Structure formats: C-alpha cells, structure tokens
Amino acid sequence: MRFRSRAAAAVAALPLILGATACGAGSNDSAVTATTDSMPTPVVTPSVTPSAAPQKVVPAPVRLNRVTFLPAMNTALAKQKSYRITGRMTAGGEVLMTTTGVQQTTPPAMSMSMTGVAFGGKTAKIVLVGKTLYMSLPGATPTGKYVKIDSSDPSMAQFGELAGSGDPTKTFKSFKGALRGVKFVKSETIGGVKLDRYAVTVDAAAALKAQGKKVPAGVPTTVTYSMWMDDDKMARRFSFDLMGMSMVMTMDPTTAPVAIKAPAAKNVVN
Numbered sequence: 001m002r003f004r005s006r007a008a009a010a011v012a013a014l015p016l017i018l019g020a021t022a023c024g025a026g027s028n029d030s031a032v033t034a035t036t037d038s039m040p041t042p043v044v045t046p047s048v049t050p051s052a053a054p055q056k057v058v059p060a061p062v063r064l065n066r067v068t069f070l071p072a073m074n075t076a077l078a079k080q081k082s083y084r085i086t087g088r089m090t091a092g093g094e095v096l097m098t099t100t101g102v103q104q105t106t107p108p109a110m111s112m113s114m115t116g117v118a119f120g121g122k123t124a125k126i127v128l129v130g131k132t133l134y135m136s137l138p139g140a141t142p143t144g145k146y147v148k149i150d151s152s153d154p155s156m157a158q159f160g161e162l163a164g165s166g167d168p169t170k171t172f173k174s175f176k177g178a179l180r181g182v183k184f185v186k187s188e189t190i191g192g193v194k195l196d197r198y199a200v201t202v203d204a205a206a207a208l209k210a211q212g213k214k215v216p217a218g219v220p221t222t223v224t225y226s227m228w229m230d231d232d233k234m235a236r237r238f239s240f241d242l243m244g245m246s247m248v249m250t251m252d253p254t255t256a257p258v259a260i261k262a263p264a265a266k267n268v269v270n
Contacts, residue, residue, distance in 0.1 A: 069179065069200070070175060073172065073229070077172070080234060081105055082103060083103060085112070085250070085251055086250050087250075111127050120139065131151050134263050142269065145268070147270070178202045179202060180202060180222055182200050183198060185198060193230060194231070195236055198228075199225075203221070219243070225238050237251070
C-alpha cells in the first residue's frame with residue numbers, strides 16, 4: 001500500500017501632533033506731558049514634538065497556491081541531498097506501522113526499517129542502492145539476512161512498491177497533474193522549527209494513475225493532505241486520513257553526509 005501524505009504582519013503609524021504657543025502684550029502710562037513708548041512684540045518659537053523614527057515595514061509572507069506549490073516544493077527537494085524520515089500509521093486507535101530511515105538523492109539510496117502488525121510485530125529492513133533493492137523480511141528471510149532484488153524488474157513490482165511506501169518524494173511526484181487545491185491554514189512551531197501548514201487537495205484517480213495504479217473501491221474522489229513547509233519551502237511533515245486510516249510522516253534534512261551501503265555479501269541470500 002502506498003502511504004500518502006501533508007503567517008501577515010501589519011505595521012501601524014501613529015500621527016504626530018505638533019503644538020505651538022504664541023503670546024503678546026502692550027501697555028500705556030499717562031502723564032501731563034508724556035509720550036507712550038511702543039513695546040516690541042515678543043518673538044515666540046513654536047515648540048515641536050520630536051518625531052519618532054520611522055518603523056520598518058515587514059512585508060507580508062508569500063503564501064503558496066495551486067500554481068506555485070509544486071514548483072516551490074520540488075525546487076527545495078532538489079537542493080536537499082539527504083534527510084531522515086519517520087512515519088506512523090494508525091487505524092482504530094491501533095498503531096499499524098512505524099517507519100524510520102534515511103534517504104539520499106545523489107546517488108539515489110535509502111535505508112529504512114518498518115515495524116508493525118504487517119510483519120507480525122517484528123521489523124522489516126529495506127536498503128535501496130541505485131536500482132538494487134535489499135530486503136530483510138521477518139518470516140521470509142533468515143534473521144539478519146537480505147534478499148537481493150532488481151527493483152526495475154516488472155515481476156518484482158510489489159517489492160518496489162513496498163520500498164517506495166516509505167519514500168514521501170514518490171507521493172509528491174504523483175501530485176503533478178492531480179493537484180486540485182492548495183490552501184494556507186496557519187503557521188506552527190513543531191520540533192522547534194516554524195512551519196507553514198497547507199491543506200493540499202489531490203485528485204485520487206489522477207494521482208494513482210501517475211503511479212500506474214487503479215483506484216481501489218471505496219477511495220474518495222479527492223484526498224486532502226496536511227503538509228507543513230519550512231521557510232525554504234521544503235516539505236517537512238505531511239499527514240492524511242483515509243478510510244479510517246491515518247498516516248503522519250516527517251522529513252528532517254541532515255546536517256552531515258550520510259553513508260548508505262549495500263549489505264555485506266555474506267548477508268545476502270538467494
């Protein structure tokens with residue numbers, strides 16, 4: 001099964017009120033023989049309230065929409081060399097599967113562990129190096145051993161799907177031609193990182209077609225993912241609810257290079 005995925009500042013300026021005062025006076029003194037001297041009018045200097053320094057106007061953040069969302073996200077993904085992935089799938093209050101792993105883009109490689117009821121509560125391990133897939137499945141391979149599979153072989157397609165189920169970038173690629181709506185929801189801080197949350201609506205049939213699949217019975221016409229983007233427009237988290245099942249997956253860019261290697265030859269069995 002394919003696991004799918006998912007802030008405007010205003011600055012106000014207060015008017016400054018400038019005040020000025022003015023005053024003047026004159027008087028006459030009379031005598032039998034006298035003259036009245038004219039008193040000069042005082043010169044008054046207006047008092048001016050110092051103006052406040054102009055405030056810096058913060059531009060409103062640019063929100064993504066249906067046209068800009070995918071290009072921005074794909075550009076950010078293309079710049080990312082590697083990231084760590086965690087996932088959690090639940091249904092009816094029960095945890096069906098948890099996923100942890102690391103993925104690199106150049107050269108393409110992935111190492112992932114999946115634990116859950118699908119594997120009898122045990123852990124399956126998947127390593128993908130180029131087009132070669134190595135899988136260690138409880139009950140199918142000896143403990144600590146892997147079977148080697150050519151992921152490009154059509155007869156092994158189901159195993160390629162299993163490997164791809166933990167790769168969120170494959171889900172994102174299927175959005176092309178299937179995106180029906182993108183709406184900004186709110187900004188949130190998750191794990192110490194400020195993220196913008198979007199509701200992303202996808203045409204289910206179009207997305208599945210892009211993956212070479214048919215629409216299973218009961219799947220709605222559209223599926224809405226919640227997707228969280230960082231300031232670089234990198235998708236850092238996504239979630240969805242579908243037919244009683246919920247999935248949450250995170251993608252955290254790595255700060256150091258990762259090394260993903262194929263299992264040692266002695267651990268590969270036929």
